[in-house]
Amino acid sequence: MxxxxxxxxxxxxxxxxxxxxxxxxxxxxxxxxxxxxxxxxxxxxxxxxxxxxxxxxxxxxxxxxxxxxxxxxxxxxxxxxxxxxxxxxxxxxxxxxxxxxxxxxxxxxxxxxxxxxxxxxxxxxxxxxxxxxxxxxxxxxxxxxxxxxxxxxxxxxxxxxxxxxxxxxxxxxxxxxxxxxxLRKRDFRSGYGEVVKYALIKDANFFDWLEKQDFSNLQRNEEKLTYIVEVSSQIKSMIVEKDETEQGIRALLNFGHTFGHALEAATGYSDRLLHGEAVALGSCLALNLSNKLNLIDQEQILRIEKHFVSSGFKTKIKQLPGENIDLNLLMNLIYQDKKVTSNQLNLVLLNKIGEGILVKDVDPENVKNVLLESLK
Ligand SMILES: NC(=O)c1ccc[n+]([C@@H]2O[C@H](COP(=O)([O-])OP(=O)(O)OC[C@H]3O[C@@H](n4cnc5c(N)ncnc54)[C@H](O)[C@@H]3O)[C@@H](O)[C@H]2O)c1
Ligand SMILES: [Zn+2]
Missing domain, CATH: 3.40.50.1970 (Rossmann fold)
Known part of the structure; x- marks a missing residue:
């Protein structure tokens, strides 16, 4: 690159x-x-x-x-x-x-x-x-x-x-x-969910920078947008260059996505939850799971959640409009994800801000508990 x-x-x-x-x-x-x-x-x-x-x-x-x-x-x-x-x-x-x-x-x-x-x-x-x-x-x-x-x-x-x-x-x-x-504001925000993902898995300085911005003014600030698209594109390109067909490091790009995809499926891929919104919510779930597995600390999680909230994202499943979502349905959907191999749950989690990590064979009980906490 x-x-x-x-x-x-x-x-x-x-x-x-x-x-x-x-x-x-x-x-x-x-x-x-x-x-x-x-x-x-x-x-x-x-x-x-x-x-x-x-x-x-x-x-x-x-x-x-x-x-x-x-x-x-x-x-x-x-x-x-x-x-x-x-x-x-x-x-x-x-x-x-x-x-x-x-x-x-x-x-x-x-x-x-x-x-x-x-x-x-x-x-x-x-x-x-x-x-x-x-x-x-x-x-x-x-x-x-x-x-x-x-x-x-x-x-x-x-x-x-x-x-x-x-x-x-x-x-x-x-x-x-x-x-x-x-772009409609909500579509812009949805894309921003992926931007935050890049910062979380690969670039702590980028996260520091994003945190300092006023989200409501970003869509019209073309200089800042150029920077955001540039840094995100660099991270994505770097990962794709190393792993074009997703045999290894490219999996990091799925941070927030296994949970996110399950939530999108559970809400019928509808306007209830756009893809980037699902990624942001899925990131919050992945963060809490990371913490349960003694990875990222609570203080950093609070920082990240604060940033999601100030950008207008929902951070808990129970905040979603419409009918309640069933825990068992979510667990089934998570097991249908492409990242599940031989019935083992492999998830991208966070060591700390800027450092994503692929964790293999995650205990489903931990996943269930994280979902339960987000549902209530
Ligand atoms: N190939 C990949 O690596 C990859 C990665 C991530 C997501 N995706 C796919 O991308 C899709 C989501 O992308 P998206 O969020 O861009 O969806 P989209 O293409 O549906 O665009 C979102 C909305 O914005 C509108 N829109 C787009 N550009 C606009 C503009 N300049 N002005 C006004 N309105 C505009 C569209 O009409 C649409 O209503 C999903 O299908 C997802 O699976 C693919
Ligand atoms: Zn995505």
Whole structure:
């Protein structure tokens, strides 16, 4: 990973995995760099953009204008937004559409949107013609700090979330933080849940910095957003470089996720609990479990919970709106998580702020107790 910090406005992170290398550009009002990137590639016959209604409303016109100025006229497909878009039917729709547009393997497909578009478009790009190059233009905070980096693509199975997918690294990622201005506040906060996760598992100084910020002003402070996306992208890239297909250290990125996924499933992947909100709540559960196993101390846990609360997150399951959630249901869902091997519960916990650790074969009684305390 190489970071160029010479330019005060724009940051450039180079990700080099075993299979490929690509660049992440981060900054404000930097969308025009997409044309600069495309102009470096001769012989592109077509460019295709896949996006969704909400994102298209705010950002498609600008992207088209920039491409047009560079004499590029893309194919455009706009789908319906929402998690349910990550489906077999949309994989078919996007892939057949690409083929109908006679794309070639050297062409590019641009995914313009949040994590849903990134996961869907990445998947289609990986199977159409056995692999077309994909450019991610992530438009949500979650997608900029997380899903656009690392090459995991997915759709949802009837048996669970993200269970079908491929690894397909992007050719280029352009994270324009100015695009985050149009996000609903709650979607912005959801992405912030992942930002805090990075700080907790890998970077205590970053956590100190985050703690000092006024969360309510962050979404409009593009300088600070650039810093947040940059540090988060660096941590994610560094981990992906070391472990592209999640055989080891990449598991750390699942901090808060085993609990979080169970809570998302228990609330029906609905507006009751967004992904990043589930991660924040799941992080609180993982922290209490860490403490039970004599890892992180109570004082640090209080600090972290305070930060989650001041950013508007819920820190206990009982604070969630709607019907009570059943303990046994949660335990069953936790055991269905991908991180369970041979019925052993392996969880990412915290030694201290900035130091995540994978703990194998956790005693389910401890997990149950932590859930019980959060439910009452
Ligand atoms: N591939 C990975 O490594 C990875 C990692 C984390 C999450 N994910 C996946 O990402 C998805 C969640 O991502 P998400 O939170 O971005 O969801 P999303 O794509 O549904 O976006 C959230 C909401 O924000 C809206 N939106 C996006 N950008 C906007 C903008 N600039 N202005 C206004 N509204 C905008 C969307 O229309 C949507 O309503 C999940 O499906 C999750 O599984 C994948
Ligand atoms: Zn996540």
């Amino acid at each position: 190489r970071v160029n910090t010479n330019d005060g406005k724009m940051k450039n992170i180079k990700v080099a995995t075993k299979t490929c290398s690509y660049e992440i550009l981060i900054g404000r009002n930097i969308l025009e760099h997409i044309s600069l990137f495309l102009n470096q590639h001769n012989g592109i016959k077509s460019i295709s953009i896949v996006t969704e209604d909400r994102v298209a409303k705010y950002h498609l016109t600008n992207l088209l204008k920039i491409l047009k100025q560079n004499k590029l006229s893309p194919n455009i497909l706009v789908i319906r937004p929402g998690e349910s878009a990550k489906s077999w039917s949309n994989i078919k729709k996007v892939t057949e559409w690409l083929i109908s547009k006679k794309v070639e393997r050297r062409d590019f497909i641009i995914g313009l949107g949040g994590g849903v578009i990134g996961d869907l478009v990445g998947f289609s790009a990986s199977i159409a013609l056995r692999g077309i190059r994909v450019i991610h233009v992530p438009t949500s905070l979650l997608a900029q700090v997380d899903s656009a980096i690392g090459g995991k693509t997915s759709i949802n199975s009837i048996h669970g979330k993200n269970l079908i997918g491929t690894f397909h690294q992007p050719a280029f990622v352009l994270s324009d933080v100015s695009m985050l201005r149009t």
